[in-house]
Amino acid sequence: MSTQWEDFFAIHLPPTDFEDNRSLLREFCERHERHGRCIVLITSGGTTVPLEYNTVRFVDNFSAGTRGAVSAEYFLEHGYAVIFMHRLKSLEPFTRHFSGQKLLDMLDIQERGPNTTITDIALRWFETQAESEQYQVSVLKKVCDIAALKPDSVDVLAPVLLRYKAAHAAGALLHVAFTTVSDYFWLLRAACECLASSGPCAMLYLAAAVSDFYVPKDHLPTHKIQSDTGAPIIQLQLVPKMLAPLVNLWVPSAYVVSFKLETDENLLIPKARAALEKYKHKMVVANQLQTRRHRVVLVTPKTSQEILLTREEVHAGTDIECLLVGEIVRRHKEHMQLEGVPEPVPEAPLHSPAPR
Numbered sequence: 001m002s003t004q005w006e007d008f009f010a011i012h013l014p015p016t017d018f019e020d021n022r023s024l025l026r027e028f029c030e031r032h033e034r035h036g037r038c039i040v041l042i043t044s045g046g047t048t049v050p051l052e053y054n055t056v057r058f059v060d061n062f063s064a065g066t067r068g069a070v071s072a073e074y075f076l077e078h079g080y081a082v083i084f085m086h087r088l089k090s091l092e093p094f095t096r097h098f099s100g101q102k103l104l105d106m107l108d109i110q111e112r113g114p115n116t117t118i119t120d121i122a123l124r125w126f127e128t129q130a131e132s133e134q135y136q137v138s139v140l141k142k143v144c145d146i147a148a149l150k151p152d153s154v155d156v157l158a159p160v161l162l163r164y165k166a167a168h169a170a171g172a173l174l175h176v177a178f179t180t181v182s183d184y185f186w187l188l189r190a191a192c193e194c195l196a197s198s199g200p201c202a203m204l205y206l207a208a209a210v211s212d213f214y215v216p217k218d219h220l221p222t223h224k225i226q227s228d229t230g231a232p233i234i235q236l237q238l239v240p241k242m243l244a245p246l247v248n249l250w251v252p253s254a255y256v257v258s259f260k261l262e263t264d265e266n267l268l269i270p271k272a273r274a275a276l277e278k279y280k281h282k283m284v285v286a287n288q289l290q291t292r293r294h295r296v297v298l299v300t301p302k303t304s305q306e307i308l309l310t311r312e313e314v315h316a317g318t319d320i321e322c323l324l325v326g327e328i329v330r331r332h333k334e335h336m337q338l339e340g341v342p343e344p345v346p347e348a349p350l351h352s353p354a355p356r
Contacts, residue, residue, distance in 0.1 A: 004240040009189075011217050012182035021176050022190045025083065028174045029194040032081040037172075038201045038332070040080045041191050043208035044068020045087025047181040051215060051234060056224045058180075059236075063209035065090030067259075067292075067321065071205060072173070073163065074325035080203070081172045083191055085184075087208070088177040094164040097156075106153035181211045185242055192250035200339040202254040203332055204246070207285075209261070214239050243279040253339070255332045256281035260299075263289045272299040282335065285324065294320055298327060 015021075032039050045065035048058040065086055072082050072093040086092060091099065098106070149157065167173045176191070178184040195202040213236035225232050247256055258281060262268045265288055272284035276299065286297040286304075294309040307323050333343055 003245075005185075005242055005245050008182075008185065008240050012186075013217075014186040015178070015180075015183040018186055018190070021187060022194075024174060025176065025191050025194045028081070028083065028171075029198065031171065033198050033201075037079065037081045038203065039083065039195060039198055040075050040203040040205055041083045041085060041195060042068050042072050042075070042205045043085045043184070043188065043210075044072075045090030046209040047087065047184045047211045048179055049181055049211050049214045049236075050220065052224055053217070053220045053222045054224065059211065059213070061209050061211070063087070063090070065092075066096070068205075068207040069093050069096045070319050070321040071207065071325050074319075074321055075205075075329070076163070076167050076172060078325065078329045080329075081174075082167075083174050083176065085176045085178065085187055085191060085208070088179050092175065093173065094160055094167075097160050106150055106157060108148050108150050110148050181214055181239060182217075184208065184210060188242065188246070189250060192246060192254075195254060196251050199253040200255065200336045200341045202251060203328075204251065204254055204256045205328070206243075206256070206258045211239055213237065241279075243275070243281065247279050247281045255335050257283045257285060257328060260284050260286045261289060261292065262286075269297065269299060269304060272297070273301075276301050283328070283331070296320060296324055298324075 029039060045068065046061040046063035048060050051057045051059065068084070068086060069091040070093075072084050075082050076093070082093075084093060176187055178187055192204075195204075215234065216237060219235070243256075243258060258275060258279075260268065260272045260275060262271060268286045268288055272286040275281075275284050282300065284299045286299050287295070294314050296307050298305045298307065305327070307320060307327065309318055309320050309323075336343055
């Protein structure tokens with residue numbers, strides 16, 4: 001007799017790039033396992049629930065992926081290899097520092113004489129569409145020539161760029177993107193299959209905001225829902241809880257950390273403990289919507305530990321993820337020791353910690 005999660009996979013097809021991503025995941029895990037590095041799978045951002053097969057409308061949530069993107073940088077500093085499984089177009093490690101207009105605000109236009117403004121060069125670019133590729137490249141280079149980094153932005157950009165280059169030079173960061181809740185579950189299971197052989201050295205940091213409700217594929221209308229037929233009646237079903245097979249079947253030896261977000265403080269810790277009792281994983285990071293940027297509670301079956309930024313730390317721009325990841329890494333090391341696994345010693349550090 002099949003389970004709900006098995007039925008989910010039977011109904012929903014994998015994403016179109018699934019096999020490519022699975023190959024990347026397998027190679028990444030095998031390489032870092034050989035090199036003696038702990039691997040953390042970070043899930044980040046929100047999943048969507050399509051309301052049509054040819055999707056125009058969908059149910060989404062507010063998650064921008066901040067927690068996961070920031071945490072990835074700190075796990076890299078602690079020497080972990082990071083699989084960053086994120087919602088497409090959500091925040092990502094390193095580039096998160098320059099989202100929106102921030103990067104453009106760091107650039108200045110250099111004085112280059114007549115006919116070298118951005119407008120002039122843009123017009124010339126459109127005029128060269130029929131020209132050779134070499135000539136088009138020469139025009140684009142002129143755009144680079146007239147844009148320069150502001151002197152006061154060097155101190156902001158340089159440390160981030162150095163950490164980004166170091167992580168990628170070490171092959172320590174793998175990006176895998178999802179959009180829908182079914183994409184997410186297919187990729188999550190594939191990542192777990194690749195991590196299973198790492199045993200207690202693997203960690204799962206499940207920070208993605210996964211949809212609680214969905215419309216099964218066989219109930220979706222094929223085309224866009226039309227408004228001229230009146231208000232649609234949409235019946236949502238509960239999404240299967242994948243923590244159960246994940247903990248018991250896919251990665252039974254891994255250190256699994258889930259997240260619980262609530263708006264009611266009175267529900268936060270009881271629901272975190274209920275999840276631990278039900279799924280038997282290692283930790284729940286409990287956070288309240290209104291205070292999540294400066295307060296979290298680490299809940300285990302026997303303990304709870306509050307991590308709270310001081311007023312001075314908040315004003316200084318300290319990331320709570322710095323403290324959160326540091327404590328989770330410490331506990332992961334204890335977990336490996338209890339499992340009789342010596343702490344892996346990487347062949348070389350991934351990169352130096354970022355200046356604060």
